[in-house]
Every structure is written in structure tokens, then in C-alpha cells.
Amino acid sequence: MTAAAPPRTPAAPVARGTGRGTLAGTGTLIRFGLRRDRVRIPVWLLALLLGTVSTANSLSTLYTSAADRASTAETMGSPAGLATSGPRHYLTDYNFGSMMGHQMLGFTAVLVGLMSVLIISRHTRAEEETGRAELLRSTVVGRHAQLAAALSVALVANVALALLLAAGLSGLGIEGIDAGGSLLYGFAHAAVGMVFAAVAAVTVQITPWARGASGMALAVIGAAYVLRAAGDVGNDWLSWISPIGWVQRTYVYLDDRWWPLLLALAFAAAAAAVAFPLSTRRDVGAGLRPQRLGSRTASGPLTHPLGFALRLHRGMLAGFGAGLLMLGAVYGSILGDADDLLDDIDQIQEALAAMGGASVTESFAAMTMIPVSVVASVYVVMAALRPRAEESAGRAEPLLATGLSRTRWAGSHIVVSLAGGTAMLLAAGLSFGLLGAATTGDGGLVLRLTGAALAYAPALWVTTGVATLLFGWYPSAVTVAWLVPVYGFVVGYLGQMLQFPDWLNNVSPFGHVPQLPAADMNWTPLAILTLVAAALIWAGLAGFRRRDLDLK
Template sequence: MSTAIKERAATRESASAGGGALAGTGTLVRFALRRDRVRLPVWVLALFLGTLSTASSFKTNYASAKERATVAETMDSAAGLAMTGPRHYLSDYTYGSMLGHQMLGFTAIMVGIMSVLTIARHTRTEEETNRAELVRSAVVGRHAYLAAALTVAVLANLVLALLMAAGLGGMGMEGIDGKGSLLYGLAHFAIGVFFAGVAAITVQISGHSRSASGMAMAVIGAAYALRASGDVGDGFLSWLSPIGWVQRTYVYVDNRWWPLLLTLAAAVVAAAAGFVLSTRRDVGAGLKAARLGSPHASPTLGTPLGFALRLHRGLLVAFGAAALLFGVMYGSILGDAENMIKEVDAFEKSIEGIGGQSVAESFASVVLIVISVVVSIYVVMAALRPRAEESAGRAEPLLSTGLSRSRWVLSHVIVAAAGGTVLLLVAGIGFGASGAGSTGDGGLFLKLVGASLAYAPALWVCIGVAVALFGWLPRASAVAWVLPVYGFLVGYLGQILQFPDALNNLSPFGHVPQLPAADMNWTPLLLLTLLAAGLVWLGLAGFRRRDLETK
């Protein structure tokens, strides 16, 4: 036995000497790519096809130079610049500059989220589930996990960049040439790698993957807010945002490459900081020490619902701050809504189809779709928490007591449903207060608060789908993320790009009355609530019948 141990130790030392702290990185990269063989292609193809379809819609909706000039004039307002990008794009509003102006900032957020989730999944989640400790007991260097995760993120962003460059360059549209398309694609690569570097830091700070992802996404939100504030003002704040950097490539207008060097340099610094910080903590721990709790648990903590609320508390607070920020930010531009959409055919047709007593109300109904989709991200994460607890082996000890499976899952469902409703209320209050102030219409406050709460049944359907998948097909639980993504595509972009109504009917958000512009209709809300309850019941039935994943 001692001889075998000595031989394994000698083998480990020999391999470590050859690879050092990065030993085993290549194997981990191949393993990560295999695990993400569905997840990453879906992300990349969705962003790629979404970009191409948007560019194609520009040619359909704004066929003449006069129409594009009208759009440029409309976008040259505080509201337009805050939602899109810097004013310089408007100087020559071709299809290319229109794409860079209106889409680059939005897709930069999505690329950032893809990178953050990839890094967290292959680093902090591995430690949180104790798999990293097992793997690192073999011939794997200290930095191999982080290096492998960064490599996968870089490869995903590079593939996306090349697809965008080739796809846009081959469309043959006016103002979209090969050089600009290559820059457009590499801008996404640069911003994606930067946020991967940010995630490399946050996964060292927190001992939990959800907290680490939340911190990195907060950086994405702050970058977007700084960019919006800077583009409306003198531009200084935009230079504090990496999203502002890539937008200042002025793709298809000036085609400036040097902002990408700034973004990539910052990405290298962030990634290097992540490697340095990883040496200052133990495996499974975070730099931020866990706060010592009370020596005596509160009575509520001893209940399933109280314990679930404690687990979700940090995520709920983070999304509450984000929801309030989104509400206030969008409410502040309601006063400029009429000027922003005036004489823009695509916007006017969308608003006319909604109805409403004023343009502000019609525009607000579209914004509420975006806010509700942001909140749906929280409810899906919260509804899938039982799956994470089961995979980590923490569900088994709980369920070995007198706690039933149904009560355990329902505790998370109740927190997700109630938490999502509270987030809608918080966003509605911020949206209503800011919107009433920007329009001078005090009666708009209660209308927007009530309109935001109308989306609660749609959120509950998202929870029901997640629970049903968890109960019957736990390995396919990630499919629940299709609802928020699809809801945004058909609910927001679909109205601008004139998607068929049949596509909107496939989304739970598409059945919510578009308050405050439309009249209230309780029937679809009741049906959505019943559907959500049925899906939760179906998921509980499946969970009671299947085996529990054990460690």
C-alpha cells in the first residue's frame, strides 16, 4: 500500500513540475466544453441570429435615407441617447451606424452575462459542490480551474465575434462592410472577455456562486448606468464604463480600434487580479469571511419557509436594488417618450397597436415588459434553488428528517413567488414615482404601480415551469431559462420588429394586459395563475416519485 502511495505521489510531483500551477488545464477545458456543449452554442447562436435579424429589420423598416435621418433626429434626445449610445453615431446614420448605435450596448450586456455565468459555473460552483477539491487531489494545478474557465469564456466570445463578423459582412447592406463587421464582432469579444475577468475576481470574493454572479452582474448594471449617464451628459462618465469604451469604437462610422485595446488591457488586469486573489484563500472559501451568526437561531429559521427565505435573502436584496434602479431610470425618460418615437414608423406602429390615452402610457407598457423580464430572472434562479441544493448534497440531510419533499420544495416556491411580486412592486414604485415626475402627471404613479403587479401571474408561470422540470426532468432544469429570454425577444424586440402575434402568444408575458395603455382584463391573469398552480402541482408529483440525487 505504501509503495502505491509513493508511486502516485511521485507521479503527481512529476506532472506538477511539468505543468506547475496550470497542470491539467487542457483536460479541464475539454471537460468544461463537453459540459457546455448545449448551453454555450445556444447562447452564441441566439446572440448571432438576434443580431442578424435586427440588422435585416432595419432594411425593412427604414428603407430610405430620409427615414433613417428621421430616426437619427428622434434619437438625438436624452431618452434616446440613454437607451442606445453616444451621439456621434447619428452623424452618418447608415444601417451600420444604426446597428452599432442601437444594438452594441444591449448585446454587450448579454455577452457579459454569458461570460459571468460561464466563469462562475466552472469555478465557484465546482468548489461549492466539493467537486473541485476531489479533482484537485489529482494532478491539477492551483490555477487550472480558473485558467480553464477563462479559456472557455474566451473561446465562446471568439466564436461569437467571428460569426458576427462573417454574418454581417456577408449581408451586403448599405453601410455594413467587412472591416466594420470585423470590428463589431471583436467589440463583443473584448467586452465579453472583460466581464469574464470581472467574474474571475468576484468568484474569489464570495464563497457562493450565486453571490459571485450577482456581484459581477452588478458591475454590468453599473457599467450600463454609467454609459447611459455619460452619453446624456458630457461623456465623462461613459469613459468609466467598459460598455462606453466599446461603443466608442464608433463601428461603421469611424472604425476606431484602440478602445478595444483599452478593454482587453483591463480584461487582462482583472483576470490577473483573479489569479492573485485565488492564492489568498482556501479551496471552497471566499475572501469575504462568512459573518458569524447568532448563537441561537430565530424561531422562523427552524421552519422550512424561514430557512428558504434566509437562503434567498441576499439574491432578493440584490435584485430589489436592480429593479428599483431600472424603474427609476426608465421612468425618468417617460417625459421624452413622445419626442423619441415621433415620426419613427416602427415605433409608431408598435405604440398605435397598444393604444392608450397618451404616448407616455403606451411607452410605459412596453418598458414594463422589460422590467418584468428582469424580475423573471430572479424567480427562475429562486425556483431552481432546490435543484442546486439537491446537486450539492444539502437536500438529503434535510429530507432525512420529518420534513416532507413537498413542504421543502413549496418553501422555495413561496419565497420565489412572493419575492418576485415584491420586486415588481419595488420596480413599479420607482418607475411610477420617476415617471410621474418626468411627465408632470401625478396620477401616473398608481397606474404604473398597478400595471407592474399585473405581471405577477406571468412570473408564477415561470416558477411553475422550473418546478415541473425539476420534478420530472431535473437534468433539463436549465430549459426554464428559455421563458425569460423568449419573453424579452417577442415582448420587447418583437413589438418593434413587428413579429407575428402568434409568437407573442407562446410567452406568458404576452397574455398580460398591457397596462396602463390597455384595459384591465382579469381572465388571462386568472388562467395564468391556474396554469402556474397546475405546473407546480405537476412538479411536486414528479419529485415525490423520482429518486433523490445523493452524494
């Protein structure tokens, strides 16, 4: 090992700046954080900016006539449309601006939340988990400095995004997208970003693992999204519990209300005010609860490769399983509302009937399978990449020096990913079906909706296959596997709104799944997806058997 290069500013940099209290060193840490993220944050900001600007641009070229916009407004007014976009009020004047506020804002709010959560957990809990925080804290750094610096970095990123969006959108010169509205549109993103940053500031205090902390905060984002979906379709008050609902209720480009952002700011301040005291109630590196002692010996199943893999995965399985049960339940509970709502609106009935001959309930159900399958695929990627995480952490080495073969070791994780993904679909499909049957009074929905969810299983298996192939052949590039859920999400969501060509949809494994129950069952694509998945996994394992283990 050669000695690390000396730091570039060796002269006690933490001593100056913010004084000597609990915030000492915050200024230096902010600069340090921004420097560490000098690629990451700009990539996020650029992706969000380009995504938003190009969407606005495509909308203005796609829906040129007022009649086009009016007919979209009708489609978007359906429960399926409202669940995946925003509140109905935007439809009253469906110009390009309000289309953005209605269809795009909720979607990008999730991504901004994700960015903010990752910033916070990366600069706080991940630092503690690796032990780097200990080194930093031993210098002149106050006990609140790291969290304050992380929140500041998130604030810088979010405000920069707000200004970029405001400049980018108003620069387009599209009718209905004015400068004042664009400023609000930008700051709506910043507000929701800071809400979830503050949520993450709390979750990173609770668990000692960065992954767990991010997971909890992401679950809050998911819950906020589902609440606003339920609120926008059914009971409006549900949306008022959701930070995403708040920013959508600025009715940007339509009414341009700024005050809902105050709600978001107040919430963020309150969450941060909880996080700081919590952080001093625990030790550096520890969670809020002291770690308990465990068993002296291993149980029988634990010493089998599959049992061991299950043990490592069980927290994530339980978390995602609970999340998907909830997701299904929420969609199921508004299925009845959707049914009632649409009986009254003959026009939409006709429009939908003309499109595919499916009933409103069916097309709504088919639509909700997109978020369900995307969330399940996030689980699948995390599970399939677990062997890589174990390998990089140096925990594969002692195991693979025993009588456990590489194939069985990686294979057991792959099996958990395949079966776990399927179980996720089953959980969401069942709860969707059960609550859907209860609210609509149609008992047959239980089986049909469970089946509709399970039809996505082969697409999830392909996702596992892609991750395994990368793991076997290009282990340093495994993060590329995240493109599968991200692409599925973007195409599934924006594809219809922006009328993407078919081939874009067909690149994603999710694009080949029959849209049950609105469409007819088609076994051929499912069989082909399964074969593709098997081939990818086989090839990935073959690659893993051939390569060097990545060792610490």
C-alpha cells in the same frame, strides 16, 4: 460503485508546459477547460452568431427603403428607443450597419458578458466549491494556474466569437455592412466579453459560492447596461462609465473607431491584475472574509418550512431586490429628461400619438417594464428551481425524512418565488414611480407606475408554474424553465425591431400583460394567466408527490 475509468493521459501531464512557477500547468488546464466546454462554448457561439446574422438579414428585408429606415430612426430616437438600444449618434446615418451597432450591439454585449461570466465561475469557483480544485491543486499546478486557464478559455471563446461574427456578417453582403466594420463589430463583442470575464475573476475571489460570484458579476453587467441606458437618454458621461457604453461608442459601421476597445482592454487587464493577488490572499475554497460563527440554536421562525425557505432565499431576495430598486430608480430619474426631450420634437409626439394615443412618458414607462419584468423573472426562475438544487445537493433527503411533507417543502419554496417575484416588481415599480414623479413633477405617477409593474405579476407566476411543472415531472430538464425569461427578453426586445408576428409574442406569458401605462388596463388576460399559473403549480406538485426523490 465501480472505479472511474483511468484518465486518458496518465503520464504526469501537468508537469510540462508553462514551467514551474505560479502558472505551472496552465497549458494543460486550458486544454482541459476547452475539452470540458466542448459542447457549451460552441452552442453559445453558434447561438450568438445565428442570432446576429439572422437579425442583420431580417433588418435588410424589413427596411428596404430609405424612407422606412428614416422613420425607424425617428422612433428609435425617442427616449424609450434610446434606452433600449444605443447612443443617438448612430441615427445620423441609419443604414443596416449602424442599425446593428445601435440596436443589436448593446443587446448581444449583455449575452456575451453572461457567457464570459459563466465560463469564469464554472472553471474557478465552482471547482473550488465542489472540492475538485483541491484535487487539482495537489498536483503540479501553480496557484495562479486555474484562474489564468479560465481567463484563457474565456479569451479563446471571445476571440472565436469575434472572428465568427466578422466572417458571418461580412459574408452576408448587405449594404452598409462591410468587412472592416464587421471585424470591429466582432471584436467589440470580444472586448466587452473580456471585461466581464475579468470582473467575474474578481467576484469569484470574494464569495465562496459560485452562484453568488456569478450573481455579483451579473449585477455588474446589469449596472453597466442601466448606466448606458441612462447615459444615452440623458447625461452622456454616464455611458462613459459603462463598458457596454464604450463598445457602442466605436460607432461601428459608421465611424469605425477602434480606440474605445482599448479602454475595455485596459479595464479588463486592470481587473485581472486585481484578481490574481486577491486569489492568493485567501485559502482554497474560502472567500475573502473568514466564515463567522453563528447561532447555537435555531430561532422559532427558522424551524417552520416557510421561515426556513425564506432563510435560504434571503441573500438572493436582497440582491435582486436591491438591483430592481436601482433599475427602477435609474429609469425614474431619466423619465423627466425623456419628458423634456420630447416636448421639443413635435414629429415624434405625433408619431407616438398616432401609434397608440399614449403620451411619450407613458410609452417610455411601458417600454421600461420589459427589462424590469425580465430581471424579475430571472429571480423567479432561480427561486422556483431552488428545491431542485436542494434535492440534487442531497439536502432534501434529511428534511423529507422528517414530518415535513413533500407538498409543504416544495410549496414553501414556490410561495417564496411567487411572493418574491411580486415584491421585485413592487420594488422596481415604486422606485420608478417615486423618482419619475420627482423628475416630472407628476405625483400621480407613483401609483400608476407601481401598478404598471405589478401587472406583470401574473406572468411571473406562470413562470414559477412552468418551473414547478418541470420540477415535478421532468426534474432532469428543469433548466428548460430558463427559456421563459430568455424568450421573454428576446421577443420583448427584438420583437418590435424585427416586427415579429403576434403569435410569437403570445407564446410568452409576458406578451399577454397589458402595457400599462401606455395601454388600458385589461383584467381578463391577467385573470387567465393567474389561473394558468395555479394549474401549472398544482400539476407540478402532483408530479413531485408521485416521483422518486433524486438521491445522491
